[in-house]
C-alpha cells in the first residue's frame with residue numbers, strides 16, 4: 001500500500017511537564033511513522049502543544065506570568081523530551097503560532113458560512129480541568145472530590161454554538177460507511193451509543209477569559225479550546241485549503257492520504273464525534289482512523305504528582321537509553337488496553353529479552369564464532385539442512401507477522417512476532433552447537449550455520465528499526481552494514497533471504513545491551529527513586545500496599561529481599577562435560593551463560609551423572625561467585641544441586657528452553 005501516511009499525536013497541554021503518558025502516545029506514533037517510511041510510503045508525523053484555554057491562563061496567573069511567556073517556557077520541554085526519545089516528527093505545532101491561529105479563524109468562517117454557527121446563551125456545569133461543559137447527569141454522578149479535582153463550576157455565558165445536533169445522522173452514516181474509523185472496536189461501540197442518544201449543539205466560544213483565538217468579527221469571544229486544538233491536525237498542513245493551495249494538505253490529508261490520529265481513551269469523544277462533525281460541516285474529509293490507546297499506571301498506581309510517582313521520561317532515557325524505554329513502552333502493554341509501567345518489569349525485559357535474547361545472539365555469533373573461525377568475515381553459505389530451512393521460515397514468518405500487526409496498529413503484537421524469531425535463532429544456535437562444529441573442524445557446516453544466524457540478525461535489524469532505531473544502526477554496524485535509509489517508493493521490509501554478502505567484514509563492538517547485574521540494578525532503581533518493592537519514590541507517602549512488609553526490618557532468621565538479589569542465579573546451558581582426570585568426583589563443564597564465551601565450571605557430581613548425560617541440560621548456576629581453583633583448574637561458578645541418601649544427588653534443571661543467562665528469581 002503506497003498511499004501517503006499522516007500520523008499525529010494529541011497536542012499536549014503545557015500546564016504540565018512531559019511525563020511517561022505523553023511519551024507513550026508520541027512513541028507509538030513514531031513507531032508507526034518509522035514503519036511507514038521503511039515501507040516506502042510518503043509519510044508525515046506531527047506532534048506539538050496545546051497552549052490556549054482557561055487552564056493555561058489560570059496557571060500562568062497563579063505563577064504571576066504573562067500567558068504567552070508562560071507557554072513559551074513550557075512548550076520546549078515537550079519538544080526536547082520527544083527529541084530525547086528519538087521521535088522523528090516532521091513538524092511540531094504550537095497553537096499560539098500565527099500559522100495555526102489564522103487557519104482556526106478560517107475554519108470558523110467556513111462553518112459560519114455553512115450556517116452551522118449561531119449566537120446563543122449557555123448555562124451549565126463547566127469542568128475547568130477538562131475545558132468542557134459536563135451534562136447535568138454527569139454532574140449528579142460525580143463525587144465531591146471529583147468535582148473539586150476537575151474544578152467544576154456553574155457558568156452562564158453568551159456563547160456561539162455549533163449545530164452539532166444536525167450531524168447526529170450524518171455521523172452515524174459516516175460510522176456505518178467507515179467501520180474501522182475508531183479503534184479498538186469496543187471503544188467505537190461506546191462512541192456510536194453516545195451519538196445514537198442524539199447530539200446537542202456545542203458551545204464553541206467563551207467570554208469568561210481571554211487566552212484564546214478571538215472569534216472572527218466578535219473579539220469579546222475567544223474560540224473554544226477544543227475547536228482550536230483539533231484544527232492543529234490540518235493547520236499544520238496549511239489547511240483548510242482549496243485543492244492546489246497547499247501541497248502538504250493535498251498530499252497528506254484524507255482522502256488522498258491515510259490519516260491516523262493516535263489519542264488517549266480520555267479524549268476519544270472530541271476526536272471521534274466533534275472533529276468529524278466540524279469537518280463534515282466544512283466539506284473536508286474526516287481522518288481515516290482514530291486510535292484510542294489505554295492509560296498507564298506506574299508501579300501499579302495512578303500517576304500523580306501528589307503520590308510522588310510522576311514519571312518524566314528524561315531520567316529513564318538517561319538510565320536505559322531511548323530505545324530501551326521505547327521498546328518497553330510498546331512491549332509491555334497491549335495497545336488499546338490500560339497497562340502498568342513497572343520499573344522491575346522494565347529491568348526484567350531488558351535482561352531477559354534484550355540482553356539475553358537479541359544481544360546474546362549477536363554476541364555469540366559475531367564476537368565469538370565469526371571472529372574466531374572466519375577471521376571476522378561473513379562466511380559463505382553452504383547446503384541447507386532442515387534446521388536451517390526452519391530458521392529461514394521463522395524469519396519469513398516474523399517479517400510478515402510483524403508487518404501485519406503494525407499495519408493493524410498493534411505494536412505489542414508486532415514485537416511478539418519479532419521476539420519469536422529471536423528465540424528461534426537462539427534455539428537454533430543451541431541445536432546446531434557451532435562451538436562443537438568449530439572444535440570438530442566442520443568448517444563448511446559452521447559457515448552455513450553462522451551465515452543463517454547473521455542473515456537472521458540482518459532481518460532483525462530491520463524488524464526492530466521502528467521501535468529501536470539507534471539499536472538497529474548499532475546492530476547493523478556490527479554486521480558490517482550501514483544504517484537503513486528509507487526512501488519513498490522503496491520497500492525496505494525484509495522479504496528476500498540471502499542479501500548479506502559473504503566476505504563482508506563484521507565489526508564486533510560493544511554489547512548491544514550490556515547485561516545489568518544485581519548491583520547495577522539496585523543502583524539504577526535507587527537513582528530513579530524506586531524502592532526495592534518496585535513501588536514509588538522515597539518521600540512518597542506510605543501506601544497501604546501488599547509490598548509494605550518488604551520495607552520492614554527483617555525478622556531474625558530472615559534476610560531482606562535485596563540480600564537475596566545479591567546472589568546472581570542464572571540459567572546455564574551445558575555445552576560440554578568431561579570427567580576431570582585423577583578425580584572420582586569432579587566433572588568439568590562448559591556452560592553457556594549468555595556471555596560471549598562459555599564458562600568453565602567444576603562440579604562434584606561424577607558419581608551421580610555420566611558426563612555426556614549432562615550435555616544440553618539447562619541448569620541453575622550461581623554466576624557471581626568469585627572464581628576458585630580446584631585441582632589446578634579454575635571454576636567460574638557453581639551449579640546448584642540437592643542430595644539425600646535415598647536418591648543421591650540431583651542437579652537442578654529447567655523443564656523449558658529458557659535462554660541461557662536469564663536471571664533465576
Ligand code: MSP
Pocket residue numbers: 009010011012013020021022024025050229230232263264265266267294295296297303
Ligand atoms: N490538549 C489535549 C489534547 C488535544 S488534541 C487535539 C490533551 N492534552 S493532555 O496533555 O492532557 O493529554 C495528552 C495525551 O496524553 C492524551 O492522549 C492522554 O490520554 C495522554 N496521557 C496522559 N496521561 C496518560 C497516562 N497516564 N497514560 C497514557 N496516556 C496518558 O488532552
